[in-house]
Amino acid sequence: MSRTDRASRVVAADPATVYGALLDRESLETWLPPHGMRGRLDRWDPAPGGGFRMVLTYLDHDEGPGKTSAATDVVDVRFAELLPTGRVVQEAVFVADDPSYAGTMTMTWQLVPIGDRTEVTVTATDVPPGIDQAAHEAGIASSLANLASFLEGTAT
Template sequence: MPRTDRASKLIAAPLERVWAALIDPDALAAWLPPSGMTGRFERFDPRPGGSYRMVLTYADPSDAPGKATADSDIVEARFVDIVPGERVVQAIDFVSDDPTYSGTMLMTWSITDNGDDHTRIDIIAENVPDGIPAEAHAEGLASSLTNLATHTER
């Protein structure tokens, strides 16, 4: 059954800095992996129709085995839409032999200037694969947003 998950955060950083962190591969690799994971891009082409492949590696895979290998998740993503300073929309597929992770998840990252050098970021994840437990996904999204705040707030 398709599921939609949402997360949001108010970040004490100007919109321009938050936007830059959404489209820069070095910044993304630093803040996007949830707590307990590291990430690296095998390719990254940030334009509508462009794509990326990211390998997320678990520090301790005993608590949450990877979807692609015993210690990693691999994400194949395509940029559906990029509106500078407003939103990034991605179609995301997980590399896995497990059919519960199949299907394309649509993720929309929207940012809004909240005044006084604060930016609100909202994430909507549609068609979340059944293999991703709702609670774990909520924790992962919240962790990434906290990392983004840490990365952009000065």
């Protein structure tokens, strides 16, 4: 697997605030699920080598199919790198029987200050071939829009 998916957005918050939202359990549950999904964290260890398990549920079950079940995607994430100066690297493995979702996808969250705002770029490498590229990039963009709304105090 060598595919790379990417999305970026400028957020009206400083990098430290964005970094905090990446490592706060309640925040992550609120903004990370893309449009049309809700999320729940079953495990949480915000330290290098730690991670989390997120269960994403489609709000409209007909919009699936999920990777883990008809209505859910479950992903186990390990924090490979946590740099408060502006970088979070996650290794993500989908819980799925379908081999087209197998493998470890790396998600790199890069935070670049732009005045009092932050450009957040998410780069996903080694994306499993079963994940549709356009849908995945739209999902990342949706999560970034949620992050911006969450941090800027506007509705998602």
